[in-house]
Amino acid sequence: MTITSLPAPAQAPATPAQHTEELGLRESATFDRATIADIQRAAATGVYDIRGWGAKRKVPHFDDLLFLGASMSRYPLEGYREKCDTDVVLGDRHASRPLHLQTPVTIAGMSFGALSANAKEALGRGASEVGTSTTTGDGGMTPEERGQSKHLVYQYLPSRYGMNPDDLRKADAIEIVLGQGAKPGGGGMLLGQKITERVAGMRTLPVGIDQRSASRHPDWTGPDDLEIKIGELREITDWKTPIYVKIGASRPYYDTALAVKAGADVVVVDGMQGGTAATQQVFIENVGIPTLAAIPQAVQALQELGVHRKVQLIVSGGIRTGADVAKAMALGADAVAIGTAALIALGDNDPRYAAEYAALGSAAGYYDDFQDGRDPAGITTQDPELSSRLDPVEGGRRLANYLRVLTMEAQTIARACGKSHLHNLEPEDLVALTIEASAMARVPLAGTSWIPGAK
Amino acid sequence: MVTLTAPETSTDTNAEAAQHAASTDSFSVDLAGSPVRELNQALHNAVDGQSWTVANPEGKHSLAVGIDARVSVTINGHAGYYAAGMHQKGDVTINGNAGVGLAENIMSGRVHVKGDASQSAAATGHGGLVVIDGNASARCGISMKGVDIVVGGNIGHMSAFMAQAGRLVVCGDAGEALGDSIYEARIYVKGTVASLGADCIEKPLKEEHLAELGELLAAAGRTDNPADFKRYGSARNLYHFSVHNSTSY
Ligand SMILES: Cc1cc2nc3c(=O)[nH]c(=O)nc-3n(C[C@H](O)[C@H](O)[C@H](O)COP(=O)(O)O)c2cc1C
Numbered sequence: 251m252t253i254t255s256l257p258a259p260a261q262a263p264a265t266p267a268q269h270t271e272e273l274g275l276r277e278s279a280t281f282d283r284a285t286i287a288d289i290q291r292a293a294a295t296g297v298y299d300i301r302g303w304g305a306k307r308k309v310p311h312f313d314d315l316l317f318l319g320a321s322m323s324r325y326p327l328e329g330y331r332e333k334c335d336t337d338v339v340l341g342d343r344h345a346s347r348p349l350h351l352q353t354p355v356t357i358a359g360m361s362f363g364a365l366s367a368n369a370k371e372a373l374g375r376g377a378s379e380v381g382t383s384t385t386t387g388d389g390g391m392t393p394e395e396r397g398q399s400k401h402l403v404y405q406y407l408p409s410r411y412g413m414n415p416d417d418l419r420k421a422d423a424i425e426i427v428l429g430q431g432a433k434p435g436g437g438g439m440l441l442g443q444k445i446t447e448r449v450a451g452m453r454t455l456p457v458g459i460d461q462r463s464a465s466r467h468p469d470w471t472g473p474d475d476l477e478i479k480i481g482e483l484r485e486i487t488d489w490k491t492p493i494y495v496k497i498g499a500s501r502p503y504y505d506t507a508l509a510v511k512a513g514a515d516v517v518v519v520d521g522m523q524g525g526t527a528a529t530q531q532v533f534i535e536n537v538g539i540p541t542l543a544a545i546p547q548a549v550q551a552l553q554e555l556g557v558h559r560k561v562q563l564i565v566s567g568g569i570r571t572g573a574d575v576a577k578a579m580a581l582g583a584d585a586v587a588i589g590t591a592a593l594i595a596l597g598d599n600d601p602r603y604a605a606e607y608a609a610l611g612s613a614a615g616y617y618d619d620f621q622d623g624r625d626p627a628g629i630t631t632q633d634p635e636l637s638s639r640l641d642p643v644e645g646g647r648r649l650a651n652y653l654r655v656l657t658m659e660a661q662t663i664a665r666a667c668g669k670s671h672l673h674n675l676e677p678e679d680l681v682a683l684t685i686e687a688s689a690m691a692r693v694p695l696a697g698t699s700w701i702p703g704a705k
Numbered sequence: 706m707v708t709l710t711a712p713e714t715s716t717d718t719n720a721e722a723a724q725h726a727a728s729t730d731s732f733s734v735d736l737a738g739s740p741v742r743e744l745n746q747a748l749h750n751a752v753d754g755q756s757w758t759v760a761n762p763e764g765k766h767s768l769a770v771g772i773d774a775r776v777s778v779t780i781n782g783h784a785g786y787y788a789a790g791m792h793q794k795g796d797v798t799i800n801g802n803a804g805v806g807l808a809e810n811i812m813s814g815r816v817h818v819k820g821d822a823s824q825s826a827a828a829t830g831h832g833g834l835v836v837i838d839g840n841a842s843a844r845c846g847i848s849m850k851g852v853d854i855v856v857g858g859n860i861g862h863m864s865a866f867m868a869q870a871g872r873l874v875v876c877g878d879a880g881e882a883l884g885d886s887i888y889e890a891r892i893y894v895k896g897t898v899a900s901l902g903a904d905c906i907e908k909p910l911k912e913e914h915l916a917e918l919g920e921l922l923a924a925a926g927r928t929d930n931p932a933d934f935k936r937y938g939s940a941r942n943l944y945h946f947s948v949h950n951s952t953s954y
Contacts (some may be wrong), residue, residue, distance in 0.1 A: 297946060410829040410848060413810055415771055416790040442945060454831070454850040454869045455888060459944040463869060468847040469806035469825040479768050482787040482806075485745045486771030661757070 291547035299531040302620025304432050304523040309540040311523070313334065316696060320664045327665040331473040334661045335671040340383075340562050340586050341423055341492020341515040344484065346491055348515075349401050349423055350391050351380030352583035354672060355575055357592055358520075358566050359405045359425060359496070361387025363440050363449040364527030364620065365593075366637035367394055367529065368645070370454035374398030375642060376649025380657070385425060385587070388438040388453045388463055391417040398642075401687060403494065406483070411453040415486060423516070424483055424690055425494040426476070428505070430465075431524030434498030434538045438527040443623035445631045462535040466537060473508040480513040496517050499544035499567065500537070506551035509636045510561050516585065519548045522568030525590035527630060528621035541567035541574075541578075543690040546677075549582030553626060558582065560675075571661020579660070580675035581691060582648030595652035596645045597627040609686045620687075728756050737761040741768060745848035751776045754793050756777045764804065772814070783945055789816045792833060808835045811852055824861070827854045827923040830871065843880065847892055865892055866902065874921050876929050892937040893918050895929060904943040910936045 260471065268276075277283065291299060320326035327334060342348035357377050362370050364387060371394045377384045383401035391404055391410015404421030418424065440449070441463045441693050450457040470479045480493055495509040496518035509517045521541025526534065545565055552558040560630040563641060565578045566587035574690035592596075599607075601614040606626035612619065620630035664672050668677045681696040682688035689702040706845035717813035729840055734744050736759060739824035744759065745767070745793040751757075753775040759782075769778050776795040780788070783801035792811040805811075821839035828844065828854025837845075837854070846854050851870045859877035865896075866882070868890030878896035885902020891914070892905075901907075910918075910932075920930040 410810060410850070413829065414812055415773065415793060415810070416789070459888075460946050464848060466829040468844065468866075469809045474803070475786070478786045479806075482767040482770055482790050483744065487768045488746060488749060489742075500808060632745065692842055 255705070288316045291411060300441070300528050300621050301531055301534070301618045302525065302527050302529075303534075303618040304525045305535050305538075306618075307535055309523065310542050310684065310687045311540060311568055312577045312681045312692050314542070315577050315691060315693065316683060317576070317580075317663055317667055317679050319546070322670050324668045326393065326668050327670060329662070329665055330513060332665065333670060334583035334664050337659060338562070338673070340564075340585065341494070343515045343561055344513065345423075345492040345515055345556070346607050347422075347490045349383060350541075351383060351401065352587070353653060354579065354583075354651055354660075355569075355656050356382050356403075356564065356585055357387035358524075358587035358589040358595075359387045359427070359590055360527065361389035361438075362392045362395065363387070363389035363453070363632070365445060366628060366631055366640065367392060368637050368640045369593070369596060369644045371398050371642035372397045372640060372649060373592060374402075375646025376595075376653060379400070379650035380647065380653045383422065388427075388440075389449065390414075391420070392452075392571060396420060398646075405496075408465060408467045409453075410418065410468065411463065412454075412640030418483070418491075419487060421491060423492040423494060424487070424515075425496050425518065426480070426483075427496045429496070429498030429520070430501070430526060431498045431520030431522050431538055431541070433529045433533045434500040435465060436529060436533055436537075438456075438463035439621070441528060441621050441623070444621075445634045449632060457560075463554065467474060476508075476512040480563040484513075489673070492516060494564070498522075498524075499539045502539075502544040503547040503551050506548040506563075507555060510552065510555050510557055514561060516562045516564060517548065518564040518566065519544050520587075521565070523568035524566055525593075526620075539689065541565060542687060545578060545583060546692045547579040547688070552582070559584065572656045572661075573663060574674055575656055575660040576589060576663040576672065577680065579672050580679050581677060581693075584673065591652070593629055595649045596629055597640060597648070598625070598629050602628055602629055667696050670673075714800070717799070731758070733758040733760065735760045736765060737770075738818070741765050745770060748772050748774075748776065748778065752863070762801070766804070771816055775814075780868070781951065784818070794862075803837075807837075808833075811835060821858070822856075826856075827852050830854070832871075834921075834924055840877065841879070844873070846890070849873065853924075854923055855921055855927065856926065857925075859896070860907075862899070866891060868892070872917065872921060874918065874934075876927065884939075886943060887937075887939045889939065893919075893921075893931075893934040894937065895934045898935075898937070901937065905937055905941050907939045908936045908938045910934065 257315040266268045339355045373384050384399045385403040386405050388407050403423040403425050406426045428485040442458045442460050492515040496512040497505040521544050522538035529542040554690045562584035564585045565583040569586045571586045602616050603626035623629040623631045628637045679695040711937045723880045742842045747757040748847040760781045762782040764785045767789045768784050771788040773793045774794045778797045780799045785804040787806045788803045789797040789808045794814045797816045799818045803822045805823045807822045807826040808816040809828045811833040813833045815834045816838040817836040821836045824842045825844045826841045827835040829848045831850045835854045840858035841856045841860045845864040847866045849871045851866045853872045855874040862880035863951045866887045869888040873892045875894045879894050879898045881899045882902035884905030887905045915931045
């Protein structure tokens with residue numbers, strides 16, 4: 251949020267002394283300054299806060315895990331000499347044309363509308379350069395995006411904005427979206443500022459309205475219907491195209507099992523830290539479970555059904571480093587997806603826009619008003635002047651660099667653990683730093699053999 | 706390939722000649738003896754002008770989905786979920802009832818059901834015409850985006866929910882919460898409306914509306930009098946978030 255919506259005081263009060271600690275002032279842990287600002291904002295405006303990004307609260311995460319590395323009984327691989335493969339095949343369970351990606355780091359679904367056309371193009375360029383996939387979003391497929399993306403995943407969402415069989419047949423994979431980690435159980439939202447003529451046209455909506463999209467699919471409910479729906483999409487695409495099912499992490503054990511039974515080729519699990527373009531803050535911060543807690547549950551479901559590695563698992567929500575990639579894969583993921591980190595690689599929250607963030611009542615590192623359409627970095631906007639600031643070629647190059655770093659970092663860790671492929675990482679390679687992370691990730695607390703809750 | 710029985714207008718056995726003559730061919734498929742996959746694959750390979758008769762559909766799902774040519778398909782019997790899903794260009798006639806999601810996301814062409822249709826008929830349709838001679842169940846025309854729908858009988862609750870564009874014509878009665886959160890779609894109902902959903906209101910039936918309604922009824926082969934209908938559409942009060950609307954959401 252920003253504080254711009256607060257009514258400006260008639261006369262600015264003199265700035266008080268900032269030596270709060272020397273004065274012995276005590277900040278409340280319950281009513282901290284952000285909470286106080288939220289209450290003041292609500293009282294001033296009468297509407298809840300809508301913002302972008304994912305959960306900002308601290309939750310158990312990949313930071314709470316460590317790799318053990320090689321030792322007497324495990325041989326490491328030579329850092330720059332011995333091969334450590336990173337490729338991944340997605341969707342070979344039922345589809346005759348599965349995806350074969352060179353790195354397991356994919357780009358998550360983010361709509362044209364939420365993002366500028368230049369940002370979408372940059373994502374396509376960067377991903378294609380390193381041989382990975384990008385994903386459309388709640389608003390259909392643009393020709394720019396199809397053109398620039400070697401591997402393009404086409405989202406099938408409750409709103410069905412821009413959904414059509416021609417684009418469906420052009421897609422390299424179809425992702426049926428049930429939910430998103432930032433808002434399991436919530437529909438999309440795009441505020442009027444971003445509904446330009448082109449965005450409105452693609453969604454068949456009047457220009458400039460506040461668009462709230464549906465949270466339930468219009469023509470199926472529940473796992474039995476989903477199975478029939480997947481059958482229909484397979485029939486339309488002649489069983490060529492892989493079908494993913496994306497779920498927001500809430501009950502990932504059951505949702506994964508039901509997605510598998512419904513016939514999914516790939517299950518995408520998005521944890522509560524996962525980004526969003528616009529959602530109520532109360533939703534982002536209070537609904538869903540952390541990525542770390544979701545992975546072992548999803549993997550357990552796949553293993554019990556005998557389809558781990560046959561139905562691939564893509565994990566998203568708070569992936570930032572190659573270590574995060576390696577940890578997600580060691581816990582059993584086949585690939586990961588990134589949203590927020592990809593936008594940062596393009597230039598989101600760059601300190602060089604510090605003055606403009608300040609003018610919007612925010613700061614570099616804090617800016618989350620993706621819903622507002624005034625992004626100084628030209629990414630989450632439809633304003634032509636702002637979006638022209640993002641050069642899609644340069645943005646693509648930066649993203650490709652970042653994706654290479656993530657991949658090389660993950661390889662560094664895998665080699666240290668003696669693995670010749672990222673997929674050979676396993677829970678055995680991990681320990682946890684906290685009891686919470688140990689219980690959620692189901693790996694032992696470091697220095698012990700204890701996993702809380704394990705039987 | 707489909708187990709083709711007795712092409713009616715072509716006796717060619719030579720493959721090349723058959724292909725040459727294909728544009729005027731008629732085929733019949735018996736689903737008692739061949740899978741839906743083969744029917745759909747054949748329809749995807751079909752060329753303009755062909756016609757198909759399908760026997761023994763027995764409520765199977767995903768019949769004739771993804772058609773993208775000016776073909777005509779007649780299904781003799783009941784269809785399951787998603788019959789004629791994502792339809793383009795051709796004509797599909799179902800001599801029976803249709804299950805959930807009839808002609809979902811239809812883009813163009815025409816789909817005609819002689820019996821009743823289950824929930825979510827023509828859901829999210831972007832264009833084309835869907836005619837249901839009997840009744841349609843709940844959520845008929847949900848999230849419609851340009852399709853025209855003509856229902857001879859009644860429609861169920863939550864029909865035209867979030868309807869964005871296109872026209873829904875109901876010659877019978879409408880269930881609860883008609884047109885809830887509707888955008889720019891237009892609804893015409895001849896009978897009673899159990900209740901209107903949030904932001905949906907009755908609107909005056911002007912000349913232009915009588916004219917378009919007349920055209921739609923004629924296209925559906927109906928003789929109802931346009932003047933007997935009432936028109937409903939969006940009050941456009943919920944297009945922007947406002948704290949004053951919090952009780953409507
Ligand atoms: C700007 C933005 C727009 C998004 N739009 C969509 C969308 O249209 N559909 C969807 O399924 N998820 C959407 N997401 C969520 C991402 O697909 C993904 O789940 C999430 O960003 C992953 O978490 P991360 O941001 O921590 O990497 C969006 C996220 C962002 C940041």
